[in-house]
Amino acid sequence: MKPTMANDKNNGGITADALMARFQDHIRYTRGKHLAGATSFDKLASLSHAIRDLAVERMLATQQTYYDRDAKRVYYLSMEFLMGRLLSNNVISLGLRPVVEEALAKLGLDFERLCNYEPDAGLGNGGLGRLAACYLDSLATLEYPGYGYGIRYRHGMFRQEFDNGWQMERPDDWLKFGNPWEIIRPEDAVPVLIYGRIENLPAIGGVPRSVWVDWQMIEGVPYDIPIIGCGVNTVNILRLWNARAAEGFRLDVFNQGDYVRAVQEKNWAETISKVLYPSENTHAGKELRLIQEYFLVACSVRDAVRRHLKKHDSLDNFAEKNALQLNDTHPALAVAELMRHLLDEQDVPWERAWEITVAALGYTNHTLLPEALEKWPVPLMEKVLPRHLQIIYDINSRFLDSVRLRYPNDDERVRRVSLIEEGDTKQVRMANLAIVGSHAINGVAQLHSDLLKAHLVPEFAQMWPERFSNKTNGITQRRWLLACNPGLASLITECIGDRWVRDLDALRGLEPFVEKEEFLQRFLGVKQVNKQRLAALIAERHGIAIDPKSLFDVHVKRLHEYKRQLLNALHIIALYHRIQDNPAGDFVPRTFLFGAKAAPGYHMAKRIIKFLNSIGEVIARDPAVRGRLRVVFLPDYCVSLAEMIMPAADLSEQISTAGKEASGTGNMKLSLNGALTMGTWDGANIEIAEAVGLDNIFIFGHRAEQIEAMAREGYRPQEWAERDPELRRVLASIRQGEFNPGAPGLFDDIHRTLTEWGDTYFHLADFRSYADAQQRAADLFRDRTAWARKAALNVARMGKFSSDRSIHEYAREIWDLQPVPVTLSTVKSAK
Amino acid sequence: MAATCENKDGVGLVTVTGALNAPTVESFHTQFGAWFDSQSGVKQVVVDLGGVSFIDSPGLGVLISIFKRIAERGGDMRLARPQQTVKLVLEITCTTRIFQTFDTLEDAMRDAGA
Numbered sequence: 031m032k033p034t035m036a037n038d039k040n041n042g043g044i045t046a047d048a049l050m051a052r053f054q055d056h057i058r059y060t061r062g063k064h065l066a067g068a069t070s071f072d073k074l075a076s077l078s079h080a081i082r083d084l085a086v087e088r089m090l091a092t093q094q095t096y097y098d099r100d101a102k103r104v105y106y107l108s109m110e111f112l113m114g115r116l117l118s119n120n121v122i123s124l125g126l127r128p129v130v131e132e133a134l135a136k137l138g139l140d141f142e143r144l145c146n147y148e149p150d151a152g153l154g155n156g157g158l159g160r161l162a163a164c165y166l167d168s169l170a171t172l173e174y175p176g177y178g179y180g181i182r183y184r185h186g187m188f189r190q191e192f193d194n195g196w197q198m199e200r201p202d203d204w205l206k207f208g209n210p211w212e213i214i215r216p217e218d219a220v221p222v223l224i225y226g227r228i229e230n231l232p233a234i235g236g237v238p239r240s241v242w243v244d245w246q247m248i249e250g251v252p253y254d255i256p257i258i259g260c261g262v263n264t265v266n267i268l269r270l271w272n273a274r275a276a277e278g279f280r281l282d283v284f285n286q287g288d289y290v291r292a293v294q295e296k297n298w299a300e301t302i303s304k305v306l307y308p309s310e311n312t313h314a315g316k317e318l319r320l321i322q323e324y325f326l327v328a329c330s331v332r333d334a335v336r337r338h339l340k341k342h343d344s345l346d347n348f349a350e351k352n353a354l355q356l357n358d359t360h361p362a363l364a365v366a367e368l369m370r371h372l373l374d375e376q377d378v379p380w381e382r383a384w385e386i387t388v389a390a391l392g393y394t395n396h397t398l399l400p401e402a403l404e405k406w407p408v409p410l411m412e413k414v415l416p417r418h419l420q421i422i423y424d425i426n427s428r429f430l431d432s433v434r435l436r437y438p439n440d441d442e443r444v445r446r447v448s449l450i451e452e453g454d455t456k457q458v459r460m461a462n463l464a465i466v467g468s469h470a471i472n473g474v475a476q477l478h479s480d481l482l483k484a485h486l487v488p489e490f491a492q493m494w495p496e497r498f499s500n501k502t503n504g505i506t507q508r509r510w511l512l513a514c515n516p517g518l519a520s521l522i523t524e525c526i527g528d529r530w531v532r533d534l535d536a537l538r539g540l541e542p543f544v545e546k547e548e549f550l551q552r553f554l555g556v557k558q559v560n561k562q563r564l565a566a567l568i569a570e571r572h573g574i575a576i577d578p579k580s581l582f583d584v585h586v587k588r589l590h591e592y593k594r595q596l597l598n599a600l601h602i603i604a605l606y607h608r609i610q611d612n613p614a615g616d617f618v619p620r621t622f623l624f625g626a627k628a629a630p631g632y633h634m635a636k637r638i639i640k641f642l643n644s645i646g647e648v649i650a651r652d653p654a655v656r657g658r659l660r661v662v663f664l665p666d667y668c669v670s671l672a673e674m675i676m677p678a679a680d681l682s683e684q685i686s687t688a689g690k691e692a693s694g695t696g697n698m699k700l701s702l703n704g705a706l707t708m709g710t711w712d713g714a715n716i717e718i719a720e721a722v723g724l725d726n727i728f729i730f731g732h733r734a735e736q737i738e739a740m741a742r743e744g745y746r747p748q749e750w751a752e753r754d755p756e757l758r759r760v761l762a763s764i765r766q767g768e769f770n771p772g773a774p775g776l777f778d779d780i781h782r783t784l785t786e787w788g789d790t791y792f793h794l795a796d797f798r799s800y801a802d803a804q805q806r807a808a809d810l811f812r813d814r815t816a817w818a819r820k821a822a823l824n825v826a827r828m829g830k831f832s833s834d835r836s837i838h839e840y841a842r843e844i845w846d847l848q849p850v851p852v853t854l855s856t857v858k859s860a861k
Numbered sequence: 862m863a864a865t866c867e868n869k870d871g872v873g874l875v876t877v878t879g880a881l882n883a884p885t886v887e888s889f890h891t892q893f894g895a896w897f898d899s900q901s902g903v904k905q906v907v908v909d910l911g912g913v914s915f916i917d918s919p920g921l922g923v924l925i926s927i928f929k930r931i932a933e934r935g936g937d938m939r940l941a942r943p944q945q946t947v948k949l950v951l952e953i954t955c956t957t958r959i960f961q962t963f964d965t966l967e968d969a970m971r972d973a974g975a
Contacts, residue, residue: 221946223953226918231925231959232932241925242954245918277915282884375952417955 044084046132052080053133065137071207073139074117074147077130078210081120085256086213089265092852096175100341101850102350103175104841105334106166107364108357109326110159110306111180111268112187113151114669116211116255117144119513123171123258149204150668152186153270153306155627156588157503157695158396160669161474161833162357164695167506168837170259170266171532173849179330181322182212182253182270183306190627190666195643197628197636212253212270218336219251221276222328224321228416242417247276248299250329260508261532263852271329273302311631320406320414327363330354335371345376349389353845356393356468359404359460365391365467366418369425374417380424392844393464393471394501396692398481399592408456422449422458429466436493447489465490465497470844472501475693475714477734501840502717503693504833507534510699514673517556518704518825525549535829540822550818557680557704557821564678568662576660580619581811583708584700585683586667586675589626589635592690596638596780597793598622598683601801602645602661603760603769609655618808621660625667625675634783639663641777644769672696676703680817681807684709685800687791689734691715698831704821706810708803710796714831722827726820730803731796740795747789750797757797761785864889866896872975873903878912881920890923897930904936905973909966911942916950928960937961941969 056076057068068076096103121130121141131141154160162178169176188199226245233239250271257266275296284292301318302325309315334352335345342351356362365387372383397403411419426449437443449466451457465471465487473479479500483491491498512519512531522530526539543549561578568574585598602622609617624642628635646661664671682700684691684707691713701707701718709715710731719727732740751758761781763769770776784793810817829835841847862885865876875893879885897903908924910916928938940962943951951957963969 221949221953223950229925231929239955239959241956241959243918243922243925245954247917247950277880277882277917374955374958 044126044129046129046136049080049126049129050133050136052083053077053137056080070144070147074144075208075210077134077144078117078148081117081124081126081130082211082256084124084126085120085258085265088258088263088852089256089267091263092265093267095850095852097341099850100351101175102352102845102847103177103334103337104169104353104355104845104847105177105179105330106162106169106355106357107179107326107330107361108159108162109181109323109360110154110357111151111162111166111178111270112154112156112159112669113163113255113268114160114509114673115145115148115150117148118142119167119509120211120256120258122508122513123260125261148670149206150186150670151204151209152202152668153180153183155187155307157693158358161503161695164504164506164509164833165837165840166257166266166268167260167508168504168833170257170264171262171506171508172834172837172841173259173262173264173851174837174841174847175850176266176847178257178266178268179326179333180268180270181303181306181326182272184300184304186306187627187668188630192639192643192663192665195640195647197639199630209253209255211255213255215252215254218333219249219274220329220332220336222248222250222273222325224248224324224414226416228420248302248325249274249276250325252329252333263854264850269330269333271303271326273299273325275299307629309631317410317414320410323360324363324367324415324418327361327367330361331364331367331371345372345378345386346382349386352390353847354391355840355845356391356464358394358396359464362393362404362460362464362467363415363418365425365463366415366421369421369467370417373421384425384428387467388469391464391468392840393468395461395471395473395478395482395486398478398486398690398692400486403486404460405451405457406460408450408458411458419458422463425463425466426450433493443489447493461487462490469497470499471497472499472844473692474501474503475717476500476502477689477711477716478692478713481689481734499843501836501844502714502830503695503698504831504836505695505698505702506833507531507702509673510676511702515556515560515677515703517559518553518677521549521552521556522825532834533829534832534834537826537829540826544819544822544826547815550815550822553704553822554814554818557678557818560677560703561680564674567674568664572662572664574662576621576662577619577657580621580660581680581808582678583620583622583681583683584675584679584705585623585685586625586672587694587696589628589632589639591634591638591783591791592687594685594687594791594793594796595624595626595642596784596791597685597796597800598624599638599642599645600757600760600793600797601804602649602659603763604756604801605804606645606649606652606655606659607756607759607763609658610652613654617658618811619658620808621662623675623679624661624663625671626663627667634779637777637780641769641780644777648769648771672699676700676705679703679705680811680821681705682707682709684713684715685731685796686710686712687796688712688732688737690791698828701824702828702831704825706807706817706821706824708800708807717830718828721830722824726823726827728803728807730799732792732799737792737795740792745788745792745795747792747794748785750794751785754798756801757794760797862889864892866893868900868903869970870975871902871905872970872973873897873900873906874909874970874975875906876909876912880915881910881913881923882915882917883919886919886923890926893927894930897927904931904934905975906931906936906938907941907966907969907973907975908938909941909969910944910947911966913947914944916947921950921954921956924956924960937973939963939969939973941966 056079061072166178186202189202191198223245228240229243230240253270255268308318368387372378449462473482530536565576565578676699682705684697688710693714708728711733764781862879931938940960
C-alpha cells in the first residue's frame with residue numbers, strides 16, 4: 031500500500047516523464063554513465079540529485095523570503111543529527127511519490143528497492159540526535175525559519191557487528207560513495223582558532239591590551255543539506271561543518287623531501303570532523319572532543335552573525351532576530367563564543383554583550399544523571415581555548431557576585447552554582463555555563479523538567495523560576511508513520527483523511543473506528559504484514575527464522591544500565607524456566623527483539639549485550655521451548671532498521687528505572703505504530719499513559735519518589751530476591767552459568783551488579799511487578815480484538831507526541847518565532 | 862611572500878604580498894629590521910596587507926614583533942587593506958585593538974601623518 035496525501039497534487043506539476051528525463055540526465059552527466067552500465071548507487075544518486083534539484087528551487091526561494099522579510103531565525107546547534115535515509119522522506123515531502131514510482135517503473139526500476147541502497151546518515155548516537163532530526167522536519171513543515179548546525183562527521187556512529195555475541199565496532203563509512211544531498215559551500219568557509227595563549231602588551235594611553243598568540247587555525251567548510259517541508263514550499267537548511275587545514279598542503283616542506291610533515295597539519299585538521307564521539311578514555315580523545323564542540327560553536331556563531339550583518343548594521347538587535355538553541359551542553363561554549371564575538375570583534379560593552387547573549391540563547395537539558403553532566407578540566411580548557419576561559423571566568427565572577435548579593439553568607443550555594451568546580455583539578459561545569467548564559471532552560475518531559483528543577487539544579491530554579499519550562503519531546507509523523515508504515519498510514523487516511531500528516535491531533539478521529547470489528551481486523555492485518563516484512567528482513571540478513579504470529583516484544587534503544595535491558599533479560603529467563611517446568615503449558619509464543627549499541631568504553635553494557643545474545647543462543651538450542659520463545663538481538667540498530675521494527679512491534683519495552691529517563695522518543699514511535707507500551711512511570715511514558723489512558727498501557731514498577739526513598743533508606747536487593755522464589759531461581763541460573771556453558775564466570779559481574787554491588791538501577795525491586803505486567807500483556811494478546819482495540823486507541827491518542835507540537839511550543843514560548851510561508855510566486859521568481 | 866619597505870614623507874610604508882606564514886616570517890622580519898634600523902627618523906609605519914592572502918600565527922607574531930620595535934622608538938603601527946580572511950584573524954585575536962586598521966591605504970597613510 032502506498033501512502034496518499036493531499037500534497038501529491040502540490041508537487042510543482044512535474045510529470046513522470048520530466049522526472050525520468052532529469053534522472054537520466056544525472057545518470058549521464060553527473061555519474062557519467064549509460065543507464066545500462068549504472069550501478070545501484072549510480073541510480074540512487076541520480077534519483078536523489080533529481081529530487082534535490084526540485085528542492086533547491088524552493089530552498090533558494092525560502093532563503094530569499096527570510097531575507098526579504100527580515101525574519102527572525104532559529105539556529106538549532108547539535109553535535110548530533112541522526113538523519114537516517116533522506117530519499118524516501120524527501121520524495122514524500124515534495125508530494126512526488128506517485129510520480130517517482132511511475133517514472134522509475136518506465137525504466138524497469140523499483141523505488142523501494144532503490145531506497146534501500148541509501149546509507150543512513152548516522153551522525154548521532156541516540157534520542158538526542160534523532161530528536162534534532164525530527165525537529166528540523168517540523169520546523170520546515172510548519173514554515174518556521176530554522177537552521178540546523180552540526181558536524182559533517184566522516185564516520186558516524188560505529189557499525190555494530192557481533193563476534194561470538196560480543197559487540198565489535200566497525201567504522202561507519204557513510205560517505206564512501208559520496209552524498210548526493212549535500213551542497214558544498216567553500217566560499218563560506220570560516221576560520222577557527224584554537225590553542226595558544228593570551229599575551230599582554232604594553233598599555234597604550236593607559237589602556238591594557240592583550241592579544242591571542244601562538245594559535246592554530248583550521249577552517250570550517252559548510253555542507254548544506256536541504257530540509258524539505260512536507261506539503262509546503264519551505265525548504266530549510268541543515269548546515270554541517272567539515273574541518274580542514276587553513277593552509278592545506280605545505281609545498282615548501284614537501285619540496286624539502288619531508289612528505290609526512292607536508293600533510294601533517296592537513297591530516298590533523300581533518301581529524302576534527304573525522305569521528306563522532308572520539309574515545310574519551312584517552313587525554314587526546316578528550317581534547318579532540320572539546321575541539322569538536324568548539325569547532326561546531328565557532329563556525330555556527332560566525333555564520334549566524336554573518337547572516338545577521340547582511341541585513342543589519344550591528345549586533346545590537348541580534349537577539350531580536352536570532353535564537354540559538356543548545357541541544358544539551360555539547361554546544362554550551364556558544365555562551366563564551368558569542369560573548370567573545372560581541373566583546374572582541376564588535377566592541378560591544380560587557381553588560382550589553384551579556385544581555386544580547388542571554389536573550390539569544392536557550393538550553394535544552396537531556397539528562398538527570400549527575401555523572402553525565404559535562405565538565406571540562408580547566409587546564410585543558412586553558413590549553414585549547416585560552417580566551418574563552420578568560421571570558422568564562424569573567425562571567426563566573428560577575429554571576430557569583432550577584433549570587434552573593436542575593437544570598438548573603440550562603441557559601442554552599444555559591445559553590446554549587448559556580449561555573450567552576452573546585453577540586454584537585456578545577457573543572458568548567460558546562461550545564462551551569464549553559465544555564466547562566468540562557469534565558470530559557472527546558473527539560474524534555476514533564477517529570478524530567480520537574481526533577482531537573484527539584485534535584486539536578488535546584489539553586490538555579492529558585493533563582494530564575496521564570497527561565498525554566500518543560501517541552502516534551504516529539505517525533506515527526508512524516509517519517510515515523512507516513513513513510514515507515516505505509517499500510518497503517520493508508521488505513522488511517524482512508525478512515526479520517528490525511529490532515530493528520532500535518533496535524534497529528536487529527537488522529538483523534540480514529541476513535542469511533544475502534545468500535546468497528548472490520549477496522550480492527552484491518553488494523554491487525556496491517557500489523558501482520560509489517561511483522562512478516564520484518565521477519566523476512568531478519569531471515570534475509572541473519573538467516574534467523576522468527577514466527578510472525580508470535581508476540582513481537584521489542585526493546586530498542588541505546589544500551590545503558592538505567593534503561594534496564596537487564597530487567598527484560600531476567601523476565602525472559604523466568605519465562606524460559608516456566609516453559610521448561612511446564613512443557614505442555616499454554617504459553618503465548620513470544621519473540622523478544624533487541625536493538626542497541628553500547629558505548630565502546632562501557633564494559634558492563636557490552637557484557638549485557640553478550641548476555642542477551644547468550645540467552646538467545648541457549649533458548650534457540652533448546653527444543654523444549656521451540657515455537658514459544660525466541661530472543662534475537664539485531665545488530666547495528668539504526669534509523670532505517672528502526673523504521674522496519676517500529677511498525678512490526680506488538681509490545682514496546684520502556685522499562686527504565688523511574689526518575690532516570692529524560693523522555694524517550696522510541697516510546698512515542700512504537701505507540702504511534704500501534705504497539706502497546708510496557709513501561710515504568712518515567713520520562714514521557716507518564717504522558718503517554720495520560721494520553722492513551724491507563725487501560726491501554728501496561729504500567730509497572732516503583733515510581734521515582736519510591737526509588738528515591740529506597741535509595742535514601744538503604745536498598746537491599748538481596749531481600750527482594752529472598753522474597754521471590756522465581757527471581758531467586760533466575761539469579762541462581764545466572765550464577766551457575768546456565769547461559770555461559772563452557773565459559774565459567776562470564777556473567778559473574780552481571781550477577782554481582784544485581785546482588786552484591788547494590789543493584790543501582792533497582793532491577794530486583796521491580797522484577798515481580800514487571801513479570802506480572804508481562805503476564806497481563808500475554809493474556810491480553812490472546813484476545814486479538816481486545817488487543818487491537820487498545821493498540822488502535824494508542825494510535826488515535828498520540829497527537830500530543832508530534833514534534834510539530836513540540837516545535838510550536840519552542841517557537842511560541844522560547845524563540846518568539848513566527849512562521850514565514852514561502853509563496854509559489856517566490857518559488858517561480860527564484861527560478 | 863614579497864615585501865618592500867619605503868619611506869613616504871617620513872612614514873614607513875611596508876607592502877607585503879603573498880602568504881605571511883611560518884616559512885616566510887624570518888626573511889620578512891630580517892628585511893624589515895634592516896630597513897627600519899636604517900631609517901632612524903621613521904616612527905610611524907603603515908603595513909599594507911592588501912596583497913596578503915593568508916596569515917598564520919607566526920605571521921601575526923612577526924607583525925606584533927615589529928610593532929614592539931616601533932613602539933620602543935615611541936612610534937606606532939597601522940594596518941591597511943586586510944583581505945576578509947586576514948581581517949577576521951586580526952579581529953578574533955584582538956589584534957585590531959592594538960593596531961589601527963584602515964580599509965584604504967590612503968586613510969592609513971593620512972592618519973600616520975604622511
